[in-house]
Amino acid sequence: MNAAPLIRIRGLCTQFGDFVVHQDLDLDVWRGEILSLVGGSGSGKTTLLRQLLGLSQPTRGSVEVFGAPMAGGAEGPDPQMRNRWGVLFQHGALFSALSAFDNVAQPLRELRTLPPDLIRDATLQKLHMVGISPEQAQRTPAGLSGGMIKRVALARALALEPELLFLDEPTAGLDPALSEAFVNLIASLHRAMQLTVVMVTHDLDTLVALSTRIAVLADKHVVANGSLQQVMQVEHSFIQEFFLGERGQRAVQGAGVAYRANPAGDAASGQAGGHDRQQGS
Numbered sequence: 001m002n003a004a005p006l007i008r009i010r011g012l013c014t015q016f017g018d019f020v021v022h023q024d025l026d027l028d029v030w031r032g033e034i035l036s037l038v039g040g041s042g043s044g045k046t047t048l049l050r051q052l053l054g055l056s057q058p059t060r061g062s063v064e065v066f067g068a069p070m071a072g073g074a075e076g077p078d079p080q081m082r083n084r085w086g087v088l089f090q091h092g093a094l095f096s097a098l099s100a101f102d103n104v105a106q107p108l109r110e111l112r113t114l115p116p117d118l119i120r121d122a123t124l125q126k127l128h129m130v131g132i133s134p135e136q137a138q139r140t141p142a143g144l145s146g147g148m149i150k151r152v153a154l155a156r157a158l159a160l161e162p163e164l165l166f167l168d169e170p171t172a173g174l175d176p177a178l179s180e181a182f183v184n185l186i187a188s189l190h191r192a193m194q195l196t197v198v199m200v201t202h203d204l205d206t207l208v209a210l211s212t213r214i215a216v217l218a219d220k221h222v223v224a225n226g227s228l229q230q231v232m233q234v235e236h237s238f239i240q241e242f243f244l245g246e247r248g249q250r251a252v253q254g255a256g257v258a259y260r261a262n263p264a265g266d267a268a269s270g271q272a273g274g275h276d277r278q279q280g281s
């Protein structure tokens, strides 16, 4: 049924001058999954996301989205393809001079095929989905809170009812309650719209709550790829630090995942297992 992946990356290499960011990187994204991409700062996550969006081009290798090769470069992706995905950039990236309503309506207006009343209804429906009232929709971003801006940006990313949603640090800068609300929103949209989601995140709670699969970017390629449980079994220094640090343990325990706190059996690692949740708040 799902014979071909939605995104297929093969032998991808990226080089800036002498500096190699990606080398022989392979990755597939399958329809319906929420794939989280994690990796240290500078490991090449944003660069990879930009290549998936056709905003920049790898040095070598192939990137296919919806079965078609991404051209990338100055002309960017085919507009037909661009209408099949939505992107939530890290800082919301709303047009500051436009109201929330006009920000969400803009991709629909750009199609130049829809009558104004249909645009209005579709826009209000998307804003409603993310919990923004018609009154709030009249405000420009300056009159909205950070959490509201993220939700408006998400409504805009969803305006064209995309099959594929890219999220760049969707919960960065949100307080824990807003972050949780945002995670719940993405989860319900994922169910309702059968979205495929590719997300870059440093936030372990978001990662644990949403991911159906995790890909770890380190050493210039994907070093681990699978469920949280599978990824955590991989003995790699980034994985050990990221998932088995104190914050990681708390997030993972919160999700009820069994894991090996100390895979080498070395009690001197300084990361004793069994921190319990009462410690966190």
Ligand SMILES: Nc1ncnc2c1ncn2[C@@H]1O[C@H](COP(=O)(O)OP(=O)(O)OP(=O)(O)O)[C@@H](O)[C@H]1O
Residues within 6 Å of the ligand: 016, 021, 039, 040, 041, 042, 043, 044, 045, 046, 047, 048
């Ligand atoms: N246009 C460019 N020219 C030169 N170097 C670049 C360019 N774009 C990215 N890099 C370098 O490539 C590496 C990967 O950058 P990238 O932004 O993809 O990292 P990242 O994994 O998203 O990191 P972070 O978690 O900090 O956002 C970095 O060392 C960065 O300086």
Ligand SMILES: [Mg+2]
Residues within 6 Å of the ligand: 045, 046, 047
């Ligand atoms: Mg980045």
